[in-house]
Amino acid sequence: MTETTPTRRDFVAGSLAAGALLASDRAKAQPADLTELTIGDAANLIQSAAISPTELVTAYLDRIERLDPRINSYITVTAELALEQARALEAELAGGRWRGPLHGIPIALKDNMDTADIATTAASELFADRVPDEDAEVYRRLKDAGAILLGKLNLHEFAYGGTSTITHFGPVHNPWSLDHIPGGSSGGSAAAVAARLCPGALGTDTLASIRQPAAFCGVVGLKATHGLASIRGIVPISETLDHVGPLCRSVEDAALMLQAIAGYDPRDPVSIRAELPSYASALNTQTGTLRIGLPRDPYYLRLDPEIERAMATALEVLGGLSAGFRDVTLPATPDFGVILAEAYAYHDEYLDVPANHARYDPATIERIIAAGGFSAAEYIDARRELALARNAVAAVFTDVDLLVTPTTPTLPSRIEAAEGATTPTGAESTVRNTAPFNVYGIPTINVPCGFSSSGLPIGLQISGPRLGEPEVLALAHAYEQATAWHEQRPPLD
Template sequence: MMRNHQASGEERTRGLDRGALRYLARRRQRDARGTHRRSARRGDPRRDLCRAGTRHTTVGETPLAPGSAMPVIGETITLALEEAAALVRERRVSPVELTDACLARIETVEPRLNAFVTVTADLARAQAREAESDIGAGRYRGPLHGIPVAVKDLFATKGIRTTAGSRILANWIPDQNATVVRNLHEAGAVLLGKLGLHEFAYGISSVNPHFGDVRNPWDTTKIPGGSSGGSAVAVVAGEAYATLGSDTGGSIRIPAALCGCVGLKPTFGRASLFGAVPLAWSLDHPGPLARTVRDVALATGAIAGYDPRDPVSAERPVPDFLEGIDQGARGLRVGVPTDHVWEECDPAIAGTVRAALEMLARAGADVREIRSPRAAEYAKAAATVLGVEARAYHEGAFPGRSAEYGPLIRARLLSQGDVDADAYARAMRLLLEARAGAADHDLDGVDVLAMPTVPTRAWTIEEAKEVGRPSEWTRITRIFDLTGQPAISIPCGMDPDGLPIGLQFAARMWDEAGALRAARAYELARGPFPLPPLDG
């Protein structure tokens, strides 16, 4: 397995197998950082925040009230991004302390999970010190300032290896950042590293023959979903407060569903694709994953915006995605499609999603069944576009360097690119019609659509390695990659195998606020969702 941990031997933490939290507690007592000393150091009682590694740890279960005691530093890894940001803003916790806690957590859990391809420890500590200095001087940039994040390893990062999960790009070191990475930097975020993925983002499992398989933190014999598997795992395992992924057929929402976090695919063109290794130009969407809906809203606001270097970037104002997000379920009109999305759905998943919608209805939402007659047509067209455009992108290296590709992507490139021009033209015409307003007509009379994110249960790692294994994983999610409409996945329960189940909401073009409001309304009705029982 090829890994690149950018940290000197001096800076690499020793003895973390004996407990990252104990190490950080000792270091915090030892360090003399006057800027961020707090009353909790004097032995004041700590708030009983849930510790990482305890069964049914939850995010945001015990919000920190103004004036409350500061949490033990190791416990900050279970906070929601918004809660950690409040502590940083109030100078009750240092960005350096948050970063050290995340790096220690990475060292502890990575041998089991393999969420990262590259850990940028030196850079993260330098950025954290800079954030600490700026905030101390009154130059606070906003809620991501000083917050440790990580990005999928297909977004270019200046001076940092960017592999797209492939041997083909194993030694590529970009000379500039992708726009979404630059936007995170300008927001003051701290970059912990690059996250594992399915090779070239062309798959749903995140098994990877070049950099090792990403593993589901709920059951490490199972896949985390993909292609942004590392992005979801890092969030739920407490390695980062938010992450970036990309979504072409469901690659943000599928791992969010299987790992138990929130993942948003924004409207096509909302966030720039400049500097992202493409899978299919017409379908690719960058977007965030985090532990709560409000956290995802904050991260979306940070990465969104017009970019003249991206030809599909939309010159539209970026709204405040938190505005109206807490309106709750009352008055929310939710349409549940009866076409396509429930077909071949695992009964346990279907039952859990329907129970979640009943909960939303009890909270005051108007939940009704509706027709979505073009859903199957959209799903088929998305598969056509993806196959043709992926094959076109790889024509410079495939089949000439086919031996350097892993077996799964090699098989897909061989089988899915053979589409005649007429079929591709018909699919692209349907895409253009959908994005011009046809797909929004499916929401006539409702605010959002609701359905399962993934219709089937997670495979084992070994099952996922079987070339040619039939899959309908993206049959629901890829609809909205074709239409370009925003769609979000939020966990709504557990399947019989003990893995999370995702509930998906989709809204009209440019109405991320509507999707976020619906997901937040369900989140408020549901209550905190547990984190996986990782020890140490």
Template sequence: MNKELLEKTVTELAELIKTRKVSPVEVTENLLEYIDHINPKTNAYISITADTALKSARKAETEITAGNYKGVFHGVPIALKDNIYFGKELTTMASKIHGDFIPEHDATVTAKLREAGAIFTGKLNMHEYAWGADNNNPHFGAVHNPWNPEKIPGGSSGGSGAAVASHSTYSSLGTDTAGSIRIPSASCGTVGLKPTHGRVSKYGVYPLAWTLDHVGPIAKSVADAAAMLSTISGFDINDPTSANVPAHDYLSGMNGNVKGLRIGINEDYFFKDVDSRVEKIVRDRIADLEKMGAVIKPVSIPTLRHAQWIVLATGLPEASTIHHRNLQTRPNDFGADIRLLFEIGELFSGVDYLQAQQARRQLKIEFVKALSEVDVIITPTIPLIPPTIGVDTVDINGNTGSYIENSIRFTGPSNLTGLPALSVPAGIAEGMPVGLQIIGRAFDEARILNVGMAIELMKPLGNHRPILSP
């Protein structure tokens, strides 16, 4: 097993494949051998598709040898969250109810990656139906955080976060309804990008809450996240929420230069009730950006004080609508935690939902105003250090609170507004990675990726590495 090869980023690996220093078959065989070794420890994969992966690797090798190199993902093995459809292949949503579901078609993002020459090694574990943040799945087992196997990896895309962090995939896609890309990224020390709503098609991705759902990359580096976004973004007539906005090459032009960048800080919400160790790390990185020439400016977003209620009054009823029939006919086939959430979702009235949408509109207006005064807003991604698997509470500076409510507190607003948000590693606390969130203007992913690169160049994780890694 070649450990050095496993630890390559996608962009590093792509150069080796392009120049034929390594072959897609060699890379895929090496990764599959490692998956067999590491997955019993992380439980990141629900299914491993070794035979089809090797077949795709041989095809990619033939194409590249013939001079038909397609780009960054050609010949690169990756795995996707198990609510993203693969045509004619099992897609379970990590549930019992869809335990034997085989979609007829690829999701649009799957098709784009397939067309780009990516090799799929399997489907990744997740919180059942993407409705939770601890990934302690009753049907497929808990996912273990590679930094500390006793800790949760965050969710709902916990398998994606754990697989990327443990190097059992070179990159991945997650879905994000209230933070489900960024929470596992913060918890597992990876880069997670929730793009602008409409930037990436959701066609062929099983929904959680229609107006809040997003699809985006979980990656080893900011450059890898940029490469993934370039590959999967673009208008899709099959998705009614898709925005007809040109896609970009997000890799070009990224240099980490933040001189003159205006960074907004909202103290009243995004720095309230934050674990002191997390807060110090995030503030230290902001200070580092200021030393690089960025300008710090306070911003006011008053409606944030209602954000958690707006997320719940929107997401719970939408999710319960999607699962209403199964909740009526086979409630015991849901895990107990999400069954309760679906039941609560049916208690909201039409008035509750519509009032939430009015407050949501006001929140959008206030974010647009704030982002007219600054270029980005920086926050902690999550205000806590991940708890132990099976523990649904968290201690923040001596105060005990709900893990799930606190985990989505700083990520949920970007789902309500649809604005792009990036989580990058910012440091280490108690042996666990800490995430920093960068929120930007609509369709301004290039800017937040560049800020993320500036932080990445600081090497905030130092020589720390996950326990479960090559």
């Protein structure tokens, strides 16, 4: 059979009609609880004046006050600022100015993203009183797009782990089962979105930290091409591997948030120049010609049996949405010398002050200090190996268009098990399927694909070539619309 590969031009050209279809297909009715609205649905109602930004913000603030004590997803709630921003954006609407689909939409930020005059703590005692003078670039862009800040979200301390139990502000609880971890390091972001404490949030991802918590909490989490969205003004782990991206309740919402934050930032050393398509317009693109690669080893090996069953069912659905599957082998990825060396370099000035050591969690500082033994030569070699891996993965996409894997090999653990560990081991067993894509620097999304028998979410991961966000979003949206997993809600009410 002759196979054809759609070009990115196919996804972009003539795509305005797709965006119009998305708007026309939305239900116009206003729900009794405004927090049930997706970003896309809320945007439609705000633009038509069926609801106001103030009403939407108030609904979320009320829900945060009522439910977040059980989840602990927020470190700081910026209630007064959110209402002030909402009123200003309402005035703009009354004056005829509409900034776009994020106009009047409340969002929240992982608390490693700088916010001028608002504490940015990285969930550490060391930074508990840290108040930046300047906004992170992604927050500045979200404000320009009309987004409203509900607050700053809890995380694994310094984003250096995968449980979100190691944090100065207390562990984050998974909304689906409060005695389980939400994943990390963007645990607060994923938990808040799942619990409808914000319609969308930003997280960061160095090995897994958007996609793993998205999988554990049953939401969408997108890590775009490395450098597509600026990481300037974000407390770093490793700028070579750090990504920033949205966590939302739908693929469409992730596309809308990505549109706002993507773009070149000359003050970010890893930012890239790239033509930006309309990501929302790619969602209704036909996916029948897309060829899916399955990297069996190690991504499909040693899976929790319930994840294995969920993935088998998901692949049946994806087979009907695409041109079919073929097995592929991905390039080997180097050890994580780059992340260790770069993390240590950031913390070096704080570690030089002995009194600061007690202000880190013991598990965090143990990992950081252990990374201090890398020589300059070892770091240069590690950077070289990483660059070669990024070059090599491009060849995989001559035979396939996208890759599909389970997001995590295991289900989330209980909080007490994660807290009882002497080191933050919750990440290591769960990043096997996510970390390589940070090394490759290519776009990857988590989409809900099922639940365990105990009611814990399961996610699948779709990845594409460098700047292949339109294709990734198209297949993710098609799968989402063909299934009902994204419609499930945690049993909080």
